[in-house]
Amino acid sequence: MAPTLFEKEPKPGDLIEIFRGLYQHWAVYVGHYEVIHLIPPSEQGGLDGLFSLIHDQAQVMCQRLCDVVGSDRFQVNNELDERYSPREPGLIIRAARRLVGQRRPYCFVSKNCEHFVTELRYGRPESRQVVRAATDIAIGGVALVGAVTLGALLFKALLKDDNKDNHRRGHNRRWQ
Structure with a gap:
């Protein structure tokens, strides 16, 4: 039986906002309780996490939602739908799956995990x-x-x- 983290399962293409204390981590829901996200060293823990502000690379990963969220609070957050038209869920999922395993440029100001998922959903990066x-x-x-x-x-x-x-x-x- 799949883990139940939501009262109602999110829809594929929904953006998941995870509250990490001082910042939010973002992922895109791809179905079957899985998300795809850009994971910088700070999300991976260890010594690399201490230097994540100066790293310029991050990994695109597909993981179970419960593993990404851990004990943190999270929510579906598609608030930018009010400003931009979301792409079709199938396009979002295909684009996200093609990126899994890739190392991508990372900058906490201009190319972070929120930029990554908003570009997948709306075709434009925004944080x-x-x-x-x-x-x-x-x-x-x-x-x-x-x-x-x-x-x-x-x-x-x-x-x-x-x-x-x-x-x-x-x-x-x-x-x-």
Whole structure:
């Protein structure tokens, strides 16, 4: 009997989002409780995983969904269907199966596992988690610059007030 990970089995061609903590890993469902995904060294574990940000290669693998997910939370996520028309499931599956076993270029910013599966489903690579991370970094940078600027202005105002107080005290002493 096949393992049941879903209340309802996903359809072939569906994108599976797996929550790994700080990031999401992505796979395309090909049926019979199997997925195809681009697996960078960080997903394989071991010492290579520590250097996955600098690796430029990843492996396309077909594995059982339960083996890929492990104990992590996951969901079917075809949200980009609202923006792009998905390709026919048969085309998605054939294209994905042709890639199994290949080593592919990998870059966590421009050629990651989410880019891989969205290109299979929609014919265009896209990674919303990269866009979100870039936005978060930009917002954090703006907030940091704002905080530093505010801190500098407050410090300047305190120095100015302190100088005025010192000047007044010195001025008052001369009259006494």
